[in-house]
Amino acid sequence: MIRPTSRRTVLTTALAVAAATGVAGAAPADAASSPPLPPPLPEALVDNAFWTSYADWSAGTTEGTRAVAGARPALVIAEPAGRTDYTDPHTGKVTTWEYATWTSPRHRSRVPATEVIASWNAHTPSGTWLRIELSGRYADGTDTPWYVMGRWTSGDGEDDIRRTSLDGQSDGRSSVWTDTWAVDAPASGERLVSYLLRLTLHRRPGSGLTPLVHRVGAMASDVPDRFTVPASTPRLARELSVPRYSQEIHIGQYPEYDNGGEAWCSPTSAQMIIEYWGRRPTAEQLAWVNPAFADPQVCHAARYTYDYQYEGCGNWPFSAAYAATYRDIGSAVTRLGSLTEAETLIRAGIPLITSQSFLKEELTGAGYGTSGHLMTLIGFTADGDVIANDPNSPDNPAVRRVYRRAEWETVWLRTKRYNATGKVVSGTGGVCYVFWPAEPSSAQRTALRSVGLL
Incomplete structure (x- = not known):
């Protein structure tokens, strides 16, 4: 998770008050059996x-x-x-x-x-x-x-x-x-x-x-001020096979990069999706990491996304740029307007990294609250609930979570919220970053174009 006192948190509070081989993750055959997705919302934000x-x-x-x-x-x-x-x-x-x-x-x-x-x-x-x-x-x-x-x-x-x-x-x-x-x-x-x-x-x-x-x-x-968002209608049941990595197992490792794994939600999420697309650091690139540490590629991602001014690994464009240093991966930072748009990407086999903030009681099953946190959205259940790889988990097997659709959509898309003291602070308004193959399939190209990334 991003530190509660991060400079981005201070900014959003102020604004709220002021006003290597083939591509993995190809679409499975059953994707075609899903009902067609509706077009994006007509209002351009x-x-x-x-x-x-x-x-x-x-x-x-x-x-x-x-x-x-x-x-x-x-x-x-x-x-x-x-x-x-x-x-x-x-x-x-x-x-x-x-x-x-x-x-x-x-x-x-x-x-x-x-x-x-x-x-x-x-x-x-x-x-x-x-x-x-x-x-x-x-x-x-x-x-x-x-x-x-x-x-x-x-x-x-x-x-x-x-x-x-x-x-x-x-x-x-x-x-x-x-x-x-x-x-x-x-x-x-x-x-x-x-x-x-x-x-x-x-x-x-x-x-x-x-x-x-x-x-x-x-x-x-220009996303309008909003504490809640209309719930979208589920249209897709699909789960992508994205690797699971916990940031928490890295607590205390390389504290020069934002206090170690405690604050590594962004690089941990990025590494999951980089590996979903079949890329990862070489043994030579990982030689600097203590061999006693599990998942050394997460330490590598933290080091090479670190922003020396921000003093953290949560700079959104730096994380997207890091992903694109791997062979034939494209990336961008954007905002989406609903989980319907996220479904469009998941349907095409493209997971995404989302930024959200919430109190513990606002996201059932999370078990924590945060002023800013990144996780990967990897699919939807038959009931339309969100399947996420949440790096704020005690170990890798615990990373896969299912969150209630309406709750998750609200904490991701809202621009205003109340913190634990009742003060009005800001949400991210649907910020996400997306990684994809430099030569996407026809279905992936269509999905990326529909959300403005191609």
């Missing part, structure tokens, strides 16, 4: 936009970058646009880097937004890294500054920066809180209507190396 094809990369404004064609197109450094010194705030080390940039075409969101979360898929060889930035335009036509949404690298060696978000960014109308751009006062009517994304690719001078960026985009949303 979420807008997704992503750049990933050769044409997408070619449509952007470049300074030293170029698009590379192929089975999985990428953006790379062609000729550096210049050099810059970067002082790593977490090590104090000053390093000179070559850089090149790519700026997206302006995207006009179909949803005038109160929040935007960027996500990306990339590979960064040692000695390279990315900066991801966003500049938005308000409804009155004025622009935000360029906000840093992440300084990211897949590694953490001597030649790498420390992966980090950047707190303290604001123009007096909007701010960035860890991984989320947010309007400061949503009740005022302030909204973002369009935005640009900018990538800056860095490498050691003269190295000839380059990051490879396969995908970048953002989810813009």
Whole structure:
């Protein structure tokens, strides 16, 4: 679970008060016998936009970058646009880097937004890294500054920066809180209507190396204030065979990564789904982990999702980006509007990681309360209840849980709730991250497109 005093919890409280082989998990033959799923709700609360094809990369404004064609197109450094010194705030080390940039075409969101979360898929060889930035335009036509949404690298060696978000960014109308751009006062009517994304690719001078960026985009949303949500009608009974890992068996291990397993819900959930898709770290990559520790790949996931500013492993885009460092996995952060949309993904064989917060009595069978927790949604019972792999379990066999549909849907989709002291705080409003094969099946492609991810 995310620590109760995490910076994201402080943010959401303030906002509420202010206003390696073949792909696993293929669809089984019995999937076709399920009744057809209804279309998504007509009201648009979420807008997704992503750049990933050769044409997408070619449509952007470049300074030293170029698009590379192929089975999985990428953006790379062609000729550096210049050099810059970067002082790593977490090590104090000053390093000179070559850089090149790519700026997206302006995207006009179909949803005038109160929040935007960027996500990306990339590979960064040692000695390279990315900066991801966003500049938005308000409804009155004025622009935000360029906000840093992440300084990211897949590694953490001597030649790498420390992966980090950047707190303290604001123009007096909007701010960035860890991984989320947010309007400061949503009740005022302030909204973002369009935005640009900018990538800056860095490498050691003269190295000839380059990051490879396969995908970048953002989810813009304006989910209304709500303590409850209408219950959706069950349409699907199916359970995906997702590996089960407990975060709790890692308590006390590698406390430098957010106090060990106690707070590793996000990397533990990510590792479950990465392995569902047939990928996992190699023995060489796991050699640093104490051999006495069970499930060393969970320790690995925690280390390589860790955000040095946030001081935790719960940065949503960093977790999605980690998954995409594995061969032929795509990922994104988004919001869904109902369990009906989640059923669409499960029907196609795609599990998802969801973020929710609740009191102990609000989710029957959980046995705990939390100000923020990630778990994997892996299916639905014949009665429509949610089957989840909940990493906040005493051991791996106990990870599979069944939660009441209406309760689970509410704690996931609501944007406001009461905490244990009766104070109004915020929920995540349906945040989830989704991982899928880089070459999805026809059914998977249709499902991903229906929720705005392709």
